[in-house]
Amino acid sequence: MGGVNSPVRAFKSVGGDPPIIERGLGAHLWDVDGREYIDFIGSWGALILGHAHPAIVAAIQDQAALGASYGITTELEVELAERVKRAIPSVEKLRFVSSGTEATMSAIRLARAFTKRDLILKFEGGYHGHADSFLSEAGSGLATLGIASSPGVPEALAALTLNAPYNDLASVEKLFASNKREIAAVIVEPVPANMGVVLPAPGFLNGLREITNRTGSLLIFDEVITGFRLCYGGAQTLQGVTPDLTTLGKIIGGGLPVAAYGGRAEIMAQVAPLGSVYQAGTLSGNPLAMRAGIEVLKLLETANFYSKLNARAERFVAQLHRAVREFSIPAQVNSTGSLATLFFVPQTVGNYADAKKSDTRRYAAFFRAMFERGILLAPSQFEALFLSAAHTETDLERTLGAVRESFGLLAADPE
Numbered sequence: 001m002g003g004v005n006s007p008v009r010a011f012k013s014v015g016g017d018p019p020i021i022e023r024g025l026g027a028h029l030w031d032v033d034g035r036e037y038i039d040f041i042g043s044w045g046a047l048i049l050g051h052a053h054p055a056i057v058a059a060i061q062d063q064a065a066l067g068a069s070y071g072i073t074t075e076l077e078v079e080l081a082e083r084v085k086r087a088i089p090s091v092e093k094l095r096f097v098s099s100g101t102e103a104t105m106s107a108i109r110l111a112r113a114f115t116k117r118d119l120i121l122k123f124e125g126g127y128h129g130h131a132d133s134f135l136s137e138a139g140s141g142l143a144t145l146g147i148a149s150s151p152g153v154p155e156a157l158a159a160l161t162l163n164a165p166y167n168d169l170a171s172v173e174k175l176f177a178s179n180k181r182e183i184a185a186v187i188v189e190p191v192p193a194n195m196g197v198v199l200p201a202p203g204f205l206n207g208l209r210e211i212t213n214r215t216g217s218l219l220i221f222d223e224v225i226t227g228f229r230l231c232y233g234g235a236q237t238l239q240g241v242t243p244d245l246t247t248l249g250k251i252i253g254g255g256l257p258v259a260a261y262g263g264r265a266e267i268m269a270q271v272a273p274l275g276s277v278y279q280a281g282t283l284s285g286n287p288l289a290m291r292a293g294i295e296v297l298k299l300l301e302t303a304n305f306y307s308k309l310n311a312r313a314e315r316f317v318a319q320l321h322r323a324v325r326e327f328s329i330p331a332q333v334n335s336t337g338s339l340a341t342l343f344f345v346p347q348t349v350g351n352y353a354d355a356k357k358s359d360t361r362r363y364a365a366f367f368r369a370m371f372e373r374g375i376l377l378a379p380s381q382f383e384a385l386f387l388s389a390a391h392t393e394t395d396l397e398r399t400l401g402a403v404r405e406s407f408g409l410l411a412a413d414p415e
């Protein structure tokens with residue numbers, strides 16, 4: 001429908017037709033016409049090890065021969081859960097689901113039940129999947145397509161979602177002051193990557209923790225992208241802020257459909273069958289996906305995985321900065337670890353309003369110039385560029401060569 005099964009895959013905002021992909025290996029993709037691309041989408045962040053990693057392929061093949069789904073508990077679920085808990089200590093208990101959307105939707109239901117409150121507070125430009133409660137002022141595909149709030153969401157439900165600008169604690173305080181003891185939870189991407197990459201200002205996440213503690217509201221970190229992306233664990237580990245609930249997805253399934261929500265045992269104990277908050281899934285904890293997830297975490301746990309990946313990403317980003325300066329492109333590079341966004345805007349970007357000032361036509365021109373040179377970036381200004389461990393120095397040098405050529409074209413034709 002529209003040629004895509006997820007709107008972020010469309011080329012509507014950048015022009016042209018999306019390629020039809022036939023296969024992937026490492027950091028490379030091939031389309032049905034045999035064209036090769038260096039891929040910086042990485043299945044929207046899921047593939048930190050690149051495409052078709054041999055250990056993951058073997059694990060999936062091995063499990064497929066044993067059966068793809070049982071609908072009954074396996075040891076694989078226990079093993080993956082134990083690994084996640086060891087990596088992210090705030091996750092004392094967790095539940096596997098099949099998509100990030102299910103994880104965030106379930107976390108919100110649980111927060112509402114636990115606090116006996118109805119409102120939720122999110123941030124403009126944050127993306128938490130496509131459940132009804134999250135589709136106002138949302139990032140990702142909604143930002144790309146300019147959809148401020150989705151038709152089909154009943155107004156009465158939309159009214160339960162409050163939005164604040166990211167990095168703006170004063171606005172959060174104000175919303176709490178005018179909705180006393182009514183806000184069940186604050187849900188936030190600790191490092192937003194769905195309005196493009198934006199970094200939390202010093203003290204912002206701590207401030208959210210302090211406000212939610214003081215007001216009896218829960219703090220939910222949506223780490224569907226950041227979980228196992230920046231370090232072994234979540235962004236919460238790096239930022240030193242402990243949320244009540246965490247949602248995970250993308251990387252923990254190694255490219256198969258897995259996500260999870262978890263957190264404080266006392267809260268999670270309210271989920272059925274221990275408690276009465278209902279949430280279920282036919283394919284939850286799917287054995288193929290669990291095997292893939294276990295294999296991924298084993299590989300990510302190896303010594304220096306993140307220091308090597310992040311160091312390579314840092315060198316790449318430094319070169320991007322250099323090219324921006326050299327060609328006098330009015331642009332910003334926001335980055336952390338293996339996440340980056342090149343915003344075509346002269347001022348710094350610290351929230352959604354800043355991100356929206358970007359010249360999206362310039363991004364489109366840049367995207368197309370890169371695409372013609374065999375480099376596949378997200379077809380939107382409001383997404384991240386994902387580096388994986390499979391990107392070799394040669395891949396990155398080729399990419400930087402294409403960046404300089406593309407900047408040369410942009411500089412020559414400022415319109």
Ligand SMILES: *Cc1c(COP(=O)(O)O)cnc(C)c1O
Nearest residue numbers: 099100101127128129222224225
């Ligand atoms: C991708 C994403 C989701 C939604 O996950 P799906 O698996 O696409 O449903 C939720 N939150 C964040 C931060 C995401 O990046």
